[in-house]
Amino acid sequence: MSVFVLDRSKKPLMPCSEKRARKLLTAGRARVHRMYPFTIRLLDRTAEDSALQPLRLSIDPGSKATGLALCRVEDRVDADTGEAGEPALHIVALVELVHRGQAIRDSLRRRAMLRRSRRGRNTRYRAPRFDNRGGKRTGWLAPSLLHRVETTLTWVRRLRRWAPVSELAQELVRFDMQLMQARAAGKGIEGVEYQRGELAGFEVGEYLLAKWGRRCAYCDAEGVPLEKDHIVARARGGSDRVSNLALACRPCNRAKGAQDVGEFLAHAPARLARILAHAKAPLKDAAAVNATRWRLFNDLKSTGLPLQTASGGRTKFNRTRLALPKTHVLDAACVGRVGEVLRTAQPTLQVQCNGRGSRSRTRLDAHGFPRGYLMREKSVLGFRTGDMVHATVPASSRKAGTWVGRVAVRSSGSFNVQTAAGTVQGINHRHCRVLMRGDGYGYQLVAQHRKESGYRDGASRRALSLFGLKAEVSRAV
Numbered sequence: 001m002s003v004f005v006l007d008r009s010k011k012p013l014m015p016c017s018e019k020r021a022r023k024l025l026t027a028g029r030a031r032v033h034r035m036y037p038f039t040i041r042l043l044d045r046t047a048e049d050s051a052l053q054p055l056r057l058s059i060d061p062g063s064k065a066t067g068l069a070l071c072r073v074e075d076r077v078d079a080d081t082g083e084a085g086e087p088a089l090h091i092v093a094l095v096e097l098v099h100r101g102q103a104i105r106d107s108l109r110r111r112a113m114l115r116r117s118r119r120g121r122n123t124r125y126r127a128p129r130f131d132n133r134g135g136k137r138t139g140w141l142a143p144s145l146l147h148r149v150e151t152t153l154t155w156v157r158r159l160r161r162w163a164p165v166s167e168l169a170q171e172l173v174r175f176d177m178q179l180m181q182a183r184a185a186g187k188g189i190e191g192v193e194y195q196r197g198e199l200a201g202f203e204v205g206e207y208l209l210a211k212w213g214r215r216c217a218y219c220d221a222e223g224v225p226l227e228k229d230h231i232v233a234r235a236r237g238g239s240d241r242v243s244n245l246a247l248a249c250r251p252c253n254r255a256k257g258a259q260d261v262g263e264f265l266a267h268a269p270a271r272l273a274r275i276l277a278h279a280k281a282p283l284k285d286a287a288a289v290n291a292t293r294w295r296l297f298n299d300l301k302s303t304g305l306p307l308q309t310a311s312g313g314r315t316k317f318n319r320t321r322l323a324l325p326k327t328h329v330l331d332a333a334c335v336g337r338v339g340e341v342l343r344t345a346q347p348t349l350q351v352q353c354n355g356r357g358s359r360s361r362t363r364l365d366a367h368g369f370p371r372g373y374l375m376r377e378k379s380v381l382g383f384r385t386g387d388m389v390h391a392t393v394p395a396s397s398r399k400a401g402t403w404v405g406r407v408a409v410r411s412s413g414s415f416n417v418q419t420a421a422g423t424v425q426g427i428n429h430r431h432c433r434v435l436m437r438g439d440g441y442g443y444q445l446v447a448q449h450r451k452e453s454g455y456r457d458g459a460s461r462r463a464l465s466l467f468g469l470k471a472e473v474s475r476a477v
């Protein structure tokens with residue numbers, strides 16, 4: 001992963017390699033500005049006399065985790081036509097933002113339960129209240145969803161502070177209706193791979209997944225490889241239109257073969273009627289995009305940076321074409337116009353949204369009785385829960401070794417350190433040194449495993465079978 005570089009007045013410069021950062025630090029030309037992500041500040045340089053290159057920040061918003069990929073954009077020119085081609089992206093930094101939507105939901109539910117029980121108590125002398133709920137404003141998002149939008153924006157803002165981001169790319173819709181319709185109407189669309197029609201195939205794939213709820217239309221099987229199935233078989237004159245396509249698992253697809261759908265489902269007339277009705281009903285455009293992504297889109301627009309949006313079909317197309325493993329961060333790198341993605345085998349900075357603790361000082365058991373009490377003071381001997389620490393425990397101790405991670409403090413001065421390998425308990429405060437103060441996030445550098453790379457991973461293989469493509473891969477990761 002590259003190192004972020006700031007100038008004397010904390011303005012962002014182009015990120016540099018780890019080796020260069022080490023040289024700058026040993027030569028005394030730079031100071032450490034921040035540990036996670038590692039950022040240095042040059043003492044003898046200003047942004048004005050430095051050359052900057054275009055940097056793209058691509059975002060793949062997800063429900064549990066959002067992938068962010070910061071890439072240097074290298075424009076490519078088509079050798080034959082002399083026209084601008086799809087750019088090559090050199091990955092600079094990969095950040096996976098792990099959301100805490102479920103934790104927010106749980107804690108709000110606990111609060112609601114507490115308030116409900118309190119409302120029921122001792123109400124004899126309380127004036128009755130009614131009609132005191134204001135209703136929801138338009139554009140209201142549930143707190144757990146709003147959190148996703150806001151942390152993503154926070155990280156876009158942060159990354160812009162550490163690197164000279166010049167453009168944004170966001171996956172906005174799951175599939176591109178316009179492209180599908182243009183293809184159906186036989187219109188020519190710009191770009192090479194559009195003409196090949198493969199991209200449109202991926203859009204159709206994403207559309208079908210959304211329409212049929214990621215399950216087999218004939219047996220409701222989930223989590224198995226799904227294939228495109230012609231409801232009226234092509235051998236019987238069935239068309240390639242999406243209204244004639246369904247998803248089927250391999251056994252069902254094989255069993256159906258070129259049979260008439262009425263014949264195949266003769267034993268289940270209710271299912272037959274349901275499938276035929278469902279196939280005819282077009283999925284609305286709205287089904288392709290959810291409220292969270294729209295909100296994020298509008299907020300990203302207000303940054304003033306050029307923002308390109310793309311569909312999930314395109315992301316999957318790029319990822320499959322480039323034979324990249326399915327991870328949140330590499331999906332992000334594949335968002336939008338991408339010719340090639342380079343330097344993919346880099347560790348990912350996993351950023352866990354932890355929040356800043358709770359105000360409640362009483363821990364309850366499953367029945368609501370006090371189980372224990374948290375400390376009044378959040379700070380113990382100069383440490384706070386959430387700080388990133390470096391602990392060097394001498395060989396005489398049972399916990400001997402060097403541990404780096406998020407600390408959880410105890411009033412006894414014996415702390416727990418959450419490392420990449422797991423939690424190490426009972427580390428004395430004397431061995432700990434603060435690397436970075438807690439800022440509501442936990443940080444971990446995670447290596448991408450080689451065995452997950454390429455089309456061999458199940459998800460990519462399923463995608464390939466769904467879109468009827470051969471697993472031909474030109475480049476391994």
Ligand SMILES: [Zn+2]
Nearest residue numbers: 216219249252
């Ligand atoms: Zn099936």
